[in-house]
Amino acid sequence: MPRVSSAENNTTGKRSYRDIPSNIIRKLIIEQVAIEGAITQSEAARRYGQHPSTVRSILDAWHVEERMEKKQRGGRRKEALKFEDIKEELESKFPDSAEKNVSTSGLWRFMIERIGFTLKRTKAVEERRNTSETIQQRYEYVVQRLPERGISYKTNCIFVDEAGFNANLIRGQGYSKKGSTSVVVNATKRAVNMSILAAISYHGVEDVSVKLVKGGTTGEIFKQFVDGIMKKLDDTNAAPHFFVMDNASIHKAPAVKELFKNSNHHMCLLPPYSPFLNPIEECFSKMKTLVKRKPHLKGSKNLIEHIKQSTFEVTQENCKGNKRSRLRLSNEQQHAKCNYHLMHSELSQIELGEWAKQQFGLSKNVSQKTISYILSRKDQIFETYGSGDMQKKSNKGVKMPELDEEIENYIVSMNDRGLPVNRAAVVIFYAKVVANRRMYKMNEMPKNRQIKFSDGWLTKVFKRIGVKSRHMYGENNSVDLTSVNIIEELRKIEELLEPYELKNIMNFDETGIYYEQLPTRTISKLPMGGSKKSKKRFTVGILTNCDGSYKAPLVVLGKKAKPKETTKKSILFNRSTAIGGTHHVDYRHSAPSAWMTTKIFEKYIKKLNSSFMYDNNRKVAILVDNASVHKLKTEYSNIKLIFLPANTTSKLQPLDAGGWTTHSKKYYRMDEVDAMYYLADAWNNVTPITIQNCWNHTGILNFKNIQKPIQDETLLPEFELPLDDELVQEFHE
Known part of the structure; x- marks a missing residue:
């Protein structure tokens, strides 16, 4: 409950910090001032510790809107539905069935087979996109505004919009052998960004402008682009056109409005949250798909060339937005x-x-x-009824089964070399194999005898040989642990670690947590929409030893010196950032990027060194990657920093082996204080067995005789924590 201060308790003469009033305080103010008239506004402000302007705002909301509760600001996005949530809801509504312990697999089968729910990729949608007000605006736009102004999408409209491209654009999926991962190796995580301005009509692409991103597209740049299109239309004596665009601020800039005012052409702004009414969005999707298929997008020149080339492959059918649909029966x-x-x-x-x-x-x-x-x-x-799969929609047999092995060998060889494979590459390879086997060239055969390689045929081939398109992630393929230099460095690391016991060998690493991002998949009956991904992040520093008996509190780096949520949830947040008796994080301010710095890392190591010194003068070795922030000039009495070989952390760093990621993915879409609480909770749930398995997976301690995973509970470091778990429970209630 928010803090309530009074004038009698304010002995310093200064007004105490003003919390946002809860619904309870709002109700008391409205009842005593507006309804009963028992006290004045100034008396209510003093009694409940609120500023007089806040009291006036509360009373205005009551008189104008008859609203007593706080107005929701933006609101939280609808979270993706999870099996745990469904099961918990069922058990609460049917308590008798809770004793029968419904299994997850049984719930899954019921949802798939009985009510037709399937697991789909989530799509974020703005909250106001489908409100009654927005739908009414779309209706008026289509039914009233278009006919009244004589707007025809087919004859007198130019569709304008912006889109962003990145030199690291890759296809979301790639083919690999079943059981193996598809990997794409990028030169760097940061790449060239481009922003394009494009215009199309019903008859095709009208103009495309590409520029480097430096502060984003401005109203002046947009005005110059539109002016160029107008001049082309005027040179051909074209009739006045309507420029259809969304209601972004740069589209409504004064310079743009003045341009349309002095021309024969007109501006046509779409209703809010209605990008799908602009056909150019389909063209951008086609262009990005084409650019992703181009290899080696390194440098701005190559990316610009690929973007320009993609514009020539956008057909008139793409601009019309026509989609063919085919209905087949099983x-x-x-x-x-x-x-x-x-x-x-x-x-x-x-x-x-x-x-x-x-x-x-x-x-x-x-x-x-x-x-x-x-x-x-x-x-x-x-x-033929009853023979074969009755759910199939085609009964065509395999025409050339002897060539499936050729495709499988080709995909395996490409995966072994770390090269991505797409459908087009497989078709080209297959065509060459057929041409060599039959001793003819495909383009020299009569059209009625040429072999066609359709997408459906290729999908069935992939199913027969056991491959499928997979996401490419990680950097494993770029690491060669058999090289002479890495072997020599690993030998030096073994010599440095030899004197240390297993419990004194530790690993420290940082990871980024985007605590407001939703997962990309959810359980639903129909495809779901989504919205932009939030970029609010923490950098989390993690320290643990190799047998899992020591897990240091997480180091959380944020952009804010003190997150604003701490004023609302001060009961869970104080200067030591203890969140409950067993949930502790070490919050540190790192502006403006929330990244680890040399200064912060040096203070952290100094603090650790002191704690180990008082712990029976414990000597530890900490494995870290060779990031510049980790290279400290000071040597410490109880801590030895040992650096892993360059570019090998994806294979040699234990904390990159997946144990922490598994637990941190359970939590999403929350404020800073909630995020720190659940990060600490996720770290507490990582078991010693998981940690030891991560170390065993890297093999960096194979020279030591590692004992079996311990079965007892993790021993948490002892800290002076001023709060207890009862407060955490009260917060959640």
Whole structure:
């Protein structure tokens, strides 16, 4: 509950810190001042420790809106639904079933088979995107504004927008052998950023402008781009056009408005949160897909060239936004349709298509052409019923099964060399194999005899040989632990670690936590939308020894000297940043980027050295990567910093082996204080066995005889903590 201060308790003569009033305080002020008239506004301000302007705002909200509660500011995004949440909700509503302990697999089967829920990639959507007000604005735009102003998307519209490109753009998935990871090696994490301005019409791409990002696109740059398009239209004596764009601030800049005012053309702003009403978004998606397929996007010149080349591959159909859809029936559905036709032979083929839509829950009627084709094959359908997969929609056999092994060997060889493989590369390789086997060139064959390699065929080949498109991540393929230099450095590390016991060999590393980002997948029945990813982050420093008996409190680096949430949740946050009796973090201010610095790292090591000195003069060795912030000039009496070989942390650093990541991914979308609490909670949940397995995975201590993982609980470091867990429980209630 927020702190309530009074004038009698204010002995310093200064007004105490003003908390945001809770709904309880707001209700008391409204009842005693506005409804009962028992006290004045100034008396209410003194009694409840609020500023007079705050009291006036509360009373204004009551008189104008009849609102007693605080107004929600923005609100939190809807979190992705998890199995734990579903199970907990079911157990709360049906307490009798909780004793039966419903398994996760049983819940999964029920959701998939009975109610049609599937796991999909989440898509963030702004909260106001589908409100009644926004939908009404879209309706008025389409039904009223477009006809009233004579706007036709096909004849007199130019669609304008901006898009961003990055030199490190890669395809989200790549093919690799089953059980192995697809990896893409980038020269650096930071790459060249580009911003493009593009304009299209119903008839194709009108203009594209590419520029380096330096502060973002401004109203002046946008004005120059639009002016160039206007001049092209005027040179061809074109009729006045409407420039359709979203309502970004640069589109409504005074210079842009003045430009349209002095021309024959007009500005047409889309309703808010309605980018899908602009067809250019489809073109940007096509352009980014084309750019991702281009290899070696290094440097601004190459990226600009690829972007320009992609504009020539955007077709008129892409600008029109036309999408072909194909409706096919499974073998089971075709058999049911033929049976129904036998019993109702009087129905026309169009009526059979309508029946199929209702019977099978299809999105549209089955076309008359498809019905005719199915009925022409009804004898074959009845004859083959029950043989094979009845859910398949095609019964075509494999024409060249002997060549599947060639594709498998090609993909394996590319993966072994650390090179990504896409569908186009596999098709080119397959075409060469077929040409060499049959001793002819594909382009010299008659068109009716040429072999076509469709996407459907390629998907089935991948399924037969056991490969699929996978995300490429990590840097393992760029590390060669067999090189002479790395072997020599590892030998030196072994010599330095030899005198130390296992419990005194430790590893320290930093990682970034984006605590407001939502996961990319959720459980839903239909595709879900999303919004921009938040870039608010912490840098978290982690220290543990190799047997898991020592886990130091997390070092949390933030941009703010004191997060604003600490004023609302001061009960969970004080100068030592203790959050409960067992949840402790060491918060440090690191402006402006929240990154580890040499100064902060030096203070942390100095503090650790003192604590180990008083712990029976304990001598420890700490493995760290060779980042510049870790290279301290001072030598410490009880701590020896040992640096891992350059660019080998992905394979040799224990804290990069995944134990911490598994637990930290459980928490998302919260404020700074909540984030620190759950980070500490996640670190407490990492078991000694997990830590020891991470060290064993790297193999950096293979020269020592490592004991079996300990089974007892982790021994937390002893700190003077002023708070206890009862306060944490009160906070969550």
